[in-house]
Amino acid sequence: MEKLLEYALKAAEQAEVTCTESQSDRVGYQNAQLQSIDTSFNTTYRLRIIRDGKIGTAVSHNLDDRRRLVENAVASLHGNVKAEFSFPFTPPVEPLDAWSPRVAEHPNAEKVAMAEEICQRLGGKPGREISSGVGGFSQVRRHLNSKGTDLEEKKSTFSVSAALTFPGSASSVYRYQTRKAPFEIDATVLNEVEELFDKAQTTVPFEGGKMKVLFMPHSLVTLIWRLLAATSAVSVDMKTSPLIGKIGEQIIDPKLTIYDDPRSPLSAFRSGFDSDGMATGRFTLFDKGVLKGYYNNLKYATRLKQKPTATCWNGGPGLVSLHIEPGERSFEELVAMMDRGVILESAMGAHSGNITQGEYSVGGAAALYVENGQIKGRVKDIMIAGNAYETLNNVLAVGRDAQFGMVSYQMRYPGVMPPILCENVNIASRQ
Amino acid sequence: MFEELEKILSGIDADFADIRYERVSDSPIQFIGNELTEVSANKTDGYVLRVLKNGGFSSVTFSSPADAPRAAKKAQANAMLLGEKRDKPIRMASSEKVVDTVIPELKGDPREVTIDEKITILRGYNQTALNTKNIISTIARYDEVIRDKFYMNTEGSRIQEQLVTPSMRLQATAKDGTIVQPASLAYSGRFGFDELRYLHKRVEDRLKLAIDLLSAEPVKGGSYNCVLNYGLTGVFTHEAFGHFSEADIIENLPEMRRKMALGAELGSDILNIIDDATAADQIGTYTYDDEGVPVRKVYLIKDGVLSGRLHSRRTSMEFGEPLTGHCVAADYNYDPIIRMGNIFIEPRDKSFEELLAELDDGLYLCDPQGGETHGENFSFGAVYGFIVKNGKKQQMIRDINISGNLYQTLKNIQSIGNDFRLRDAGGCGKGQINIRSSNGGPSILVKDLVIGGR
Numbered sequence: 010m011e012k013l014l015e016y017a018l019k020a021a022e023q024a025e026v027t028c029t030e031s032q033s034d035r036v037g038y039q040n041a042q043l044q045s046i047d048t049s050f051n052t053t054y055r056l057r058i059i060r061d062g063k064i065g066t067a068v069s070h071n072l073d074d075r076r077r078l079v080e081n082a083v084a085s086l087h088g089n090v091k092a093e094f095s096f097p098f099t100p101p102v103e104p105l106d107a108w109s110p111r112v113a114e115h116p117n118a119e120k121v122a123m124a125e126e127i128c129q130r131l132g133g134k135p136g137r138e139i140s141s142g143v144g145g146f147s148q149v150r151r152h153l154n155s156k157g158t159d160l161e162e163k164k165s166t167f168s169v170s171a172a173l174t175f176p177g178s179a180s181s182v183y184r185y186q187t188r189k190a191p192f193e194i195d196a197t198v199l200n201e202v203e204e205l206f207d208k209a210q211t212t213v214p215f216e217g218g219k220m221k222v223l224f225m226p227h228s229l230v231t232l233i234w235r236l237l238a239a240t241s242a243v244s245v246d247m248k249t250s251p252l253i254g255k256i257g258e259q260i261i262d263p264k265l266t267i268y269d270d271p272r273s274p275l276s277a278f279r280s281g282f283d284s285d286g287m288a289t290g291r292f293t294l295f296d297k298g299v300l301k302g303y304y305n306n307l308k309y310a311t312r313l314k315q316k317p318t319a320t321c322w323n324g325g326p327g328l329v330s331l332h333i334e335p336g337e338r339s340f341e342e343l344v345a346m347m348d349r350g351v352i353l354e355s356a357m358g359a360h361s362g363n364i365t366q367g368e369y370s371v372g373g374a375a376a377l378y379v380e381n382g383q384i385k386g387r388v389k390d391i392m393i394a395g396n397a398y399e400t401l402n403n404v405l406a407v408g409r410d411a412q413f414g415m416v417s418y419q420m421r422y423p424g425v426m427p428p429i430l431c432e433n434v435n436i437a438s439r440q
Numbered sequence: 441m442f443e444e445l446e447k448i449l450s451g452i453d454a455d456f457a458d459i460r461y462e463r464v465s466d467s468p469i470q471f472i473g474n475e476l477t478e479v480s481a482n483k484t485d486g487y488v489l490r491v492l493k494n495g496g497f498s499s500v501t502f503s504s505p506a507d508a509p510r511a512a513k514k515a516q517a518n519a520m521l522l523g524e525k526r527d528k529p530i531r532m533a534s535s536e537k538v539v540d541t542v543i544p545e546l547k548g549d550p551r552e553v554t555i556d557e558k559i560t561i562l563r564g565y566n567q568t569a570l571n572t573k574n575i576i577s578t579i580a581r582y583d584e585v586i587r588d589k590f591y592m593n594t595e596g597s598r599i600q601e602q603l604v605t606p607s608m609r610l611q612a613t614a615k616d617g618t619i620v621q622p623a624s625l626a627y628s629g630r631f632g633f634d635e636l637r638y639l640h641k642r643v644e645d646r647l648k649l650a651i652d653l654l655s656a657e658p659v660k661g662g663s664y665n666c667v668l669n670y671g672l673t674g675v676f677t678h679e680a681f682g683h684f685s686e687a688d689i690i691e692n693l694p695e696m697r698r699k700m701a702l703g704a705e706l707g708s709d710i711l712n713i714i715d716d717a718t719a720a721d722q723i724g725t726y727t728y729d730d731e732g733v734p735v736r737k738v739y740l741i742k743d744g745v746l747s748g749r750l751h752s753r754r755t756s757m758e759f760g761e762p763l764t765g766h767c768v769a770a771d772y773n774y775d776p777i778i779r780m781g782n783i784f785i786e787p788r789d790k791s792f793e794e795l796l797a798e799l800d801d802g803l804y805l806c807d808p809q810g811g812e813t814h815g816e817n818f819s820f821g822a823v824y825g826f827i828v829k830n831g832k833k834q835q836m837i838r839d840i841n842i843s844g845n846l847y848q849t850l851k852n853i854q855s856i857g858n859d860f861r862l863r864d865a866g867g868c869g870k871g872q873i874n875i876r877s878s879n880g881g882p883s884i885l886v887k888d889l890v891i892g893g894r
Contacts, residue, residue, distance in 0.1 A: 039691075179693060180817065357814050365620070
C-alpha cells in the first residue's frame with residue numbers, strides 16, 4: 010500500500026489508499042432443513058487522488074499492477090470532478106474492542122449445529138416453517154493518506170437469526186442478533202418469536218381508520234428512512250430537504266433521541282474511522298426531538314461550512330450505526346396502552362413514495378390487531394399511510410427493548426431501535 | 441482464461457463443480473444539479489466456485505487467484521458437511537454440454553464513445569431539467585456496466601458471454617411553495633449506446649409530469665377498481681406473481697409450494713404470463729445463465745392455469761420440472777440465484793379506451809415506484825394516477841401505494857388490453873441487484889385493490 014501511495018504521489022498532489030480484506034461464512038436453514046453453507050474471501054483496494062483541485066478514483070482487487078491503478082485514477086481526473094476538500098491527517102484512533110479471532114476460526118460445523126438447535130428449539134409445534142442462520146464475518150481495514158494518516162482496525166461480527174414464517178406467505182416473525190465473538194442466541198429472543206407467531210395464528214377481520222400503531226424495530230424503516238433522507242447533507246445541498254434551516258428546532262416528539270455511533274458496542278457495524286479517514290464517534294441527529302445537525306462527508310462539510318460528522322461511507326454521507334434511545338415501557342406495557350390498533354412487525358414498500366418529504370404508505374407484511382390491550386390475531390391486506398414527521402409527533406411511548414432493524418434499503422446496516430407506539434395513524438383495509 | 445479455470449477445477453474432487461470468472465467494468469458519470477460529481481472507470485474481477493459433493497452443494501466467492509486453493513478446499517468441505525446433514529441429497533438436473541462465445545451486436549458500443557461525449561449528452565438532459573421552471577434539483581447519472589463472463593464446468597461446458605448495459609437515470613425534483621414532488625426517468629440501452637442519444641422527448645415528458653404532480657391531489661385510502669398502465673402491470677407481474685414462479689423462493693415454503701403446484705387455477709382464462717429472456721433487444725435478454733444453461737421462453741400461466749416455473753439445475757431436479765436457464769448472478773460477488781428475464785402478461789384485444797369504459801368509476805394508475813413482496817402479499821407504488829368517473833379520466837392523483845394478495849389479485853384481473861410494451865429499464869433487488877431483469881405488459885383492469893392514503 011505504501012508503494013501504491015508513493016506511485017500515486019508522483020501523479021498527484023494528494024493521495025489516499027484504503028484496503029479491506031474480508032472473510033465471511035454463512036450457514037442457512039430453511040424449513041428446518043440445512044440449505045446453504047457459503048464462504049467469501051474478498052480483498053479490495055481503493056485509490057483516491059487529488060490534483061489541481063480535482064479528484065480521481067480507481068478500484069482493484071489486487072496490487073499486481075500498481076502503475077495501472079494510478080493510471081486509472083489519473084484517467085478519471087479527466088471528468089474534472091471538483092474535490093473541494095483535502096485528505097485529513099487523523100492521528101491513530103482509540104482501538105475498538107470489536108475483534109475476536111474466534112470468529113474466523115469458528116468451524117462451519119459448529120455454525121450448522123447452532124442453526125440446527127434453533128430449528129429444534131422453535132420446532133415444538135407442527136406446521137411451523139422455521140428458518141435460522143449463523144454467520145461469521147472478519148475484516149481487516151487499513152487507511153493511508155499523503156497527510157500521514159495511517160489507520161488500521163480489525164473487526165469481527167458473529168450473527169445469529171431465527172424466524173417463523175406464516176404458512177402460505179414469506180412474512181415472518183424474525184429476530185437477529187450480533188456480537189463480536191461467537192455466542193448463542195438469547196432464549197428470550199426465541200420466546201418472543203414464538204409468542205408473537207402463536208398470537209398471529211388466527212386471521213381476524215379488520216376495519217381501517219385512524220388508530221394506534223406500534224412500530225416494531227423491523228417496520229421502523231418506514232419512518233426512519235424518511236428522517237435519514239432529509240438530514241443528509243446531500244439533500245440539504247440539493248435544497249430538497251424539508252429540514253433546511255431547522256437545526257435547533259423541535260422536529261419530532263421529545264421522547265425521541267436518535268444518534269449514530271459506529272464505536273458503540275451495541276452496533277452491528279462498528280468502525281473507528283470512516284471512508285474519509287476521519288475518527289468516528291457519537292453524532293446526534295435528534296436530541297429529545299430537536300434537530301442537531303445534518304450528517305456529511307468531508308466534501309459536503311466543506312461545501313456547507315459545517316463541522317465534519319465523520320459519516321462518509323461508500324463515498325457519500327451515510328449513517329451505518331443508527332441508535333434510537335430506548336424508553337421505559339416493556340412490550341407488554343406498550344400493547345396494554347392500545348385500545349385499538351396494530352402491531353406492525355414488518356412492512357412492505359418502505360422504498361416507495363416521496364421519501365425526502367416524509368410521505369409513507371406501506372403494506373402490513375406481518376401485522377397483529379390489538380383491541381383493549383389484547384392481541385386478537387393477524388390482519389391482512391392493510392396499508393398504513395401518513396407523513397413520518399406527523400407520525401413521529403404522535404408518539405405515545407417508546408419501548409425499552411431495542412433490537413436490530415433496517416433503517417433504509419440503501420445503507421444496509423441495521424439500526425438499534427426500540428418499538429415506538431404512535432397514535433392517530435391512518436390504516437386502509439379491504440373491509 | 442479457460443486454462444486458468446481448468447487448472448482450478450482439475451484440483452477439485454467432487455461429483456460436479458463449476459467456476460465463473462468475470463471481468464466487470466463499471467464507468468459511472470453523475471451530475472448533481474449543475475455540478476459534475478463523479479466520473480470513474482473501475483475495472484474489477486472475481487471468481488465464483490461451486491462444488492457438489494456427496495449430496496451437498498456449496499459456493500465460495502473470491503477476488504484473488506491466489507485464494508483459489510483455499511477456496512477449493514473450503515467449497516469441498518462445506519459441500520461435504522452440507523451433504524452429511526441433509527436428509528435429502530442435493531442433485532443437479534442434467535444439462536447439455538455447451539461450448540460457445542456470445543459477444544453482443546451493439547448499435548453503438550459504449551466503449552467506443554469518449555467520456556467527453558457521454559458527459560456532453562448527460563449534461564444536455566440535465567440542463568433541460570435545470571432550465572425547467574419549478575425544477576429545483578436534479579441528479580443525472582450514466583452507468584455503463586460491462587460483464588465479460590467466463591463459465592466452465594466439470595461436464596465440459598466452456599462459455600464466454602458479454603453483457604453490455606449502458607443506462608441513464610434522471611431524477612428531478614419540482615417545488616411550488618411547500619409542495620415538493622420528485623419524478624424520475626430511467627432508461628437502459630437494450631442493444632447499445634445509440635438509444636441513449638435520443639431521450640429528449642422522454643426527458644421533457646417526465647419533467648412535465650413532475651410539474652403536474654405539484655397540483656395533483658393525494659389519493660384517499662381505500663379499496664378501488666383500477667386500470668394499471670403497462671409499467672404497473674409489469675411490476676405487478678414481477679413482484680406479485682413472478683417471484684413465486686422462481687423455484688428457489690417457494691422451494692422451502694411448503695404451503696406456498698402446495699398452492700403453486702403446476703396445474704393450479706390462479707387466474708381467469710384470459711390470463712397468460714410469460715418469461716421470455718430470448719426476446720430480441722430487451723434488457724432482460726441473454727443467451728446462457730450462470731450455470732451454462734441455454735435460456736428458453738417459459739409460459740408461467742396459460743389460460744389462467746399455472747403451467748411453468750423458472751429453475752436452476754438444482755431446483756429443476758428438486759421439482760422434477762424442465763430446465764429453463766434462469767439461474768443468474770448480479771456479478772462475481774454472488775452465487776447465482778433464480779431470476780426473471782423479461783416477464784409480462786400477454787396482450788389481449790381491448791383498447792385502452794374500452795378498459796376505461798369498463799372501469800366506469802375507479803382509478804387509472806401509472807408507472808411503478810418500487811415494489812416488494814412478502815409471500816402472497818405484495819406492495820408497490822405508482823408515480824401518478826387519475827380518478828376515473830364514468831369511464832373518463834378526471835383529476836391527477838399522487839402518493840399512491842398499492843397492496844394486495846397474489847391469488848386474489850390474479851383472479852381479479854377482469855380485462856387485458858392490447859397496448860403491450862416492455863419497460864425501458866430493468867432492475868430487481870432479490871438479495872442481489874440484477875440490472876438486467878425487465879417486465880411490462882398491456883394495460884389491465886383489476887378489481888378491488890387496496891390503496892394506501894392519508
